Amino acid sequence: MEQVNDNSVEPWKGGDKPYNASYGKLMMWFFLITDALTFSGFLSAYGFSRFKYPEVWPNPEDVFSHFPFLHGDHPLLFVALMTFILIMSSVTMVLAVNYGHKMQKNKVILWLSLTIVGGAIFLGSQAWEWGHFIHGDKGGIDTKTEYVVHIAEGEDLASVYTLMGVDGHDGSHHHFSAEEVISNLEKNPQYNIRKANREYLSNTESIDYLKENATDVLLGANLKNNEYGHPLFADYFFFITGFHGFHVFSGVIILIIILINVIKGTYERRGHYEMVEKVGLYWHFVDLVWVFVFTFFYLV
Amino acid sequence: MANETKGNWWIWRVFWILLAVTALEVGLGIIKPSFLMGQFLGTKLINHVFIILTIIKAAYIVLEFMHLGHEKKSLKWTILLPALILIPYLLFIVLTEGGYASLML
Numbered sequence: 001m002e003q004v005n006d007n008s009v010e011p012w013k014g015g016d017k018p019y020n021a022s023y024g025k026l027m028m029w030f031f032l033i034t035d036a037l038t039f040s041g042f043l044s045a046y047g048f049s050r051f052k053y054p055e056v057w058p059n060p061e062d063v064f065s066h067f068p069f070l071h072g073d074h075p076l077l078f079v080a081l082m083t084f085i086l087i088m089s090s091v092t093m094v095l096a097v098n099y100g101h102k103m104q105k106n107k108v109i110l111w112l113s114l115t116i117v118g119g120a121i122f123l124g125s126q127a128w129e130w131g132h133f134i135h136g137d138k139g140g141i142d143t144k145t146e147y148v149v150h151i152a153e154g155e156d157l158a159s160v161y162t163l164m165g166v167d168g169h170d171g172s173h174h175h176f177s178a179e180e181v182i183s184n185l186e187k188n189p190q191y192n193i194r195k196a197n198r199e200y201l202s203n204t205e206s207i208d209y210l211k212e213n214a215t216d217v218l219l220g221a222n223l224k225n226n227e228y229g230h231p232l233f234a235d236y237f238f239f240i241t242g243f244h245g246f247h248v249f250s251g252v253i254i255l256i257i258i259l260i261n262v263i264k265g266t267y268e269r270r271g272h273y274e275m276v277e278k279v280g281l282y283w284h285f286v287d288l289v290w291v292f293v294f295t296f297f298y299l300v
Numbered sequence: 301m302a303n304e305t306k307g308n309w310w311i312w313r314v315f316w317i318l319l320a321v322t323a324l325e326v327g328l329g330i331i332k333p334s335f336l337m338g339q340f341l342g343t344k345l346i347n348h349v350f351i352i353l354t355i356i357k358a359a360y361i362v363l364e365f366m367h368l369g370h371e372k373k374s375l376k377w378t379i380l381l382p383a384l385i386l387i388p389y390l391l392f393i394v395l396t397e398g399g400y401a402s403l404m405l
Contacts, residue, residue: 019375029379040387044394080326091315094365284365295354299329300347
């Protein structure tokens, strides 16, 4: 038992700490519980939609397969790097908190700064990933049946751009109509389509299928259309990674504020670095959420 | 506080564990061993492996980095119990009842 007031002598004046934690730390934990429940609501909604459309849900490794400055397909590599950066920034954060307990101001400044750098690199990576997702990769064809089909060469995924004979990454804005794609399929019999349920059709079957169902050619992804497949995939991607990215962004801002306070010596005068510890809790939580986003968006 | 005298070695220990588990996840995700591709409880076996590895990582972050494992027992369970009860319950309702969603189309 902690020290308890003797209430029989005088009225209770507060001051007991049944949890042996300060008010601020307790409130940070309570906020984090509510935030954890919010994120689990988002992720379970995502799971619900995946189970609703299991046949036609985009395959994450077809979607996130690129690495900056590298050609070809490298599924998972870039998000693995982002995960590593965030875990690393969590480590630097614990080190900052640890040196805060020891009242070593300069080491707190060093490790806090490195944490901010890690957060900024993560945000930059996420911006790259969003940019790539919005710009699109291989293009897709929208159909009347809310399912998106893709261009293939035999049993391998190809792209709308190669079928149309243009460079998809030349920086210009392309637009193709469904009729143009169908006529290029007729001219190039080595191409065919892959239906949303990953069934490959022959060239002539593809042309018949598209003539009956194709409505539009989709290049890139936004909240309404998504070249990779079901539009809900893009909606959840933007919403959940966006909400997480917003947490990282606010985390970086808060870290910068407390870094300024550390440099000014505010916590030195206060006699303890508990503020660094509280912000550290928030920062680790951001890492914790990413661990789950990483699993459910990229691995599963 | 107890960790005032503690060095930094435990931080790096947790770091290496997190890194190893992440590397294992990425490796499994790229290689996709065929013995893990069978169906089990509504999804692929490999997905259960991913979820277990993720929970291991989450436990290390919460209990070590966030220091919850070394807080008072009452605080620890005040934080953990709502999440451990509500989140599996929510998942159970949403994912099992979600099976009917396709019938509503």
